[in-house]
Amino acid sequence: MENILEIKNLTKKYPNFTLQNISFTLPKGMIMGFIGENGAGKTTTIKAILNIINSYSGEIKIFNLSHREHAKLLQEDIGVVLDDAFFPEILTPNDINNSMKGIFKNWDTKMFYNYLQEFSLLPNKQIKTFSKGMRKKLEIATALSHHPKLLILDEPTSGLDPVARAEVIEIFQSFIENVDCSILLSSHITADLEHVADYITFINEGKIILSKTTNELLNEYGIVKCTEKEFQNIAPEDYIKYKKNKYEYEILVSDKKAFKAKYNIKVIDKITLDDLMVLMIKGEE
Amino acid sequence: MLGFIKKDLAMVKSNFKLLGILVVVYTLMGLFGEMDISFILPFMSVMLMISTFSYDNYNKWESYSATLPNGRKNSVRAKYIATIIMTFIFAIITLLLSFLISYINTKTIPYEQTLISMLGNIFGTLLVLTFMYPIIYKFGLEKARIGIFLIIFGLVIIGGFLSSYLDLSFIGKTLNFLGKYIVLIIIIITILMVYLSYKISIKIYSKKEF
Numbered sequence: 133m134e135n136i137l138e139i140k141n142l143t144k145k146y147p148n149f150t151l152q153n154i155s156f157t158l159p160k161g162m163i164m165g166f167i168g169e170n171g172a173g174k175t176t177t178i179k180a181i182l183n184i185i186n187s188y189s190g191e192i193k194i195f196n197l198s199h200r201e202h203a204k205l206l207q208e209d210i211g212v213v214l215d216d217a218f219f220p221e222i223l224t225p226n227d228i229n230n231s232m233k234g235i236f237k238n239w240d241t242k243m244f245y246n247y248l249q250e251f252s253l254l255p256n257k258q259i260k261t262f263s264k265g266m267r268k269k270l271e272i273a274t275a276l277s278h279h280p281k282l283l284i285l286d287e288p289t290s291g292l293d294p295v296a297r298a299e300v301i302e303i304f305q306s307f308i309e310n311v312d313c314s315i316l317l318s319s320h321i322t323a324d325l326e327h328v329a330d331y332i333t334f335i336n337e338g339k340i341i342l343s344k345t346t347n348e349l350l351n352e353y354g355i356v357k358c359t360e361k362e363f364q365n366i367a368p369e370d371y372i373k374y375k376k377n378k379y380e381y382e383i384l385v386s387d388k389k390a391f392k393a394k395y396n397i398k399v400i401d402k403i404t405l406d407d408l409m410v411l412m413i414k415g416e417e
Numbered sequence: 418m419l420g421f422i423k424k425d426l427a428m429v430k431s432n433f434k435l436l437g438i439l440v441v442v443y444t445l446m447g448l449f450g451e452m453d454i455s456f457i458l459p460f461m462s463v464m465l466m467i468s469t470f471s472y473d474n475y476n477k478w479e480s481y482s483a484t485l486p487n488g489r490k491n492s493v494r495a496k497y498i499a500t501i502i503m504t505f506i507f508a509i510i511t512l513l514l515s516f517l518i519s520y521i522n523t524k525t526i527p528y529e530q531t532l533i534s535m536l537g538n539i540f541g542t543l544l545v546l547t548f549m550y551p552i553i554y555k556f557g558l559e560k561a562r563i564g565i566f567l568i569i570f571g572l573v574i575i576g577g578f579l580s581s582y583l584d585l586s587f588i589g590k591t592l593n594f595l596g597k598y599i600v601l602i603i604i605i606i607t608i609l610m611v612y613l614s615y616k617i618s619i620k621i622y623s624k625k626e627f
Contacts, residue, residue: 179480179626183483183484184484184626204487207484207485208486212481214477214480214481216477217478217479218476218477219424219478219481220424220428220469220473220475220478221475222431223424223428227424227427230420230427231423231427233420234418234419234420235420235485235491236420236485236486258431
């Protein structure tokens with residue numbers, strides 16, 4: 133499968149934080165959910181991919197081209213939503229349209245105004261009059277309206293109500309109906325990712341600790357709940373992390389079937405991405 | 418790059434009312450007052466352009482613009498071009514108003530004097546841009562404001578010191594010697610200064626991390 137994004141050994145050092153040897157690939161036609169707690173390195177990784185930060189080591193390839201050497205060419209094909217950065221709020225969607233016409237070769241005015249209508253955004257109102265959710269929708273409309281092949285979205289659904297989130301997720305799904313397009317999507321709202329993402333990449337304290345298909349993750353990983361006595365009988369190599377609660381132990385296992393067979397446990401709970409994050413970060417080895 | 422210029426001019430557009438009021442004030446002062454305030458409109462137009470840095474910074478436009486095609490270079494280039502456009506537009510408006518005021522007041526228009534005055538205004542205004550923009554790109558608007566205040570304060574102190582203790586009459590003699598070439602020299606110096614300032618800003622901005 134051809135990759136649209138390849139990151140190899142990306143390392144960036146700050147005085148109090150280091151992004152360490154980040155490597156992952158995003159195949160064409162796929163959505164990758166990029167998860168991790170606040171400060172884990174998601175935004176730094178995204179900033180490196182987008183050339184917002186530049187002093188780092190490692191290699192980033194987009195559409196099989198070095199993203200540093202072909203930055204201008206690649207930026208034409210990347211749609212971006214950043215966590216907290218956009219056009220100045222004294223501008224209107226009309227101003228954004230006028231500006232973007234002179235920035236992107238493929239800017240599609242008709243598509244932009246269709247999105248504005250779909251999202252009920254008034255074209256002549258200043259951005260500062262919009263709610264947080266409306267601003268996010270405007271950012272998404274802007275990212276989509278120059279026919280990008282790769283969408284890089286940092287928290288695109290934050291501030292949106294459940295109905296708007298479903299609407300936006302549907303737009304992302306129809307975007308990747310074109311098999312040449314992909315999405316890298318970082319989000320705290322992991323329930324959305326369970327529905328939409330083909331791959332999950334999990335970053336913690338500047339390191340990638342997991343990058344798998346969502347199906348693999350949700351079907352093969354599981355949580356075993358047991359007593360302290362039962363826990364003492366489980367070999368450490370058979371689980372990834374465990375958490376001691378008031379009355380029971382929660383154990384994260386990577387192969388439900390094998391674990392069931394070995395320990396004769398009948399019920400292993402399905403895992404959610406939230407459970408996975410909590411156990412991976414807060415659990416003990 | 419046109420898109421970046423449009424974005425900057427659209428930001429200034431919301432303050433056109435203020436410039437409109439200044440046009441009226443300038444006309445009234447020209448008709449009824451003695452003081453020459455012909456610098457006010459070009460200077461205010463640059464001040465409005467400088468204020469766009471503050472909106473950019475507040476909404477983290479710098480990060481977003483770096484993701485757009487050739488975004489870093491084009492956003493700096495656009496800032497300079499938009500500022501020059503604004504300076505010229507308001508210098509020309511000032512010039513036309515000055516002609517009108519002179520005509521109403523005395524029925525004669527001092528073309529040469531008014532043109533030289535306009536040139537001086539453009540030079541002075543672009544001098545602000547030349548010094549301010551690289552400092553803003555390097556340190557941000559807030560620190561740049563303090564920096565520019567310190568530079569002006571320092572220049573006044575040094576100027577005062579030099580004029581008290583040294584014979585500066587050679588400056589006047591040199592200007593007289595240059596005579597009719599002075600206008601051309603000012604134009605060339607302005608272009609060189611703005612170009613150098615632009616190059617420094619580009620260098621600073623292309624290395625900046627957001």
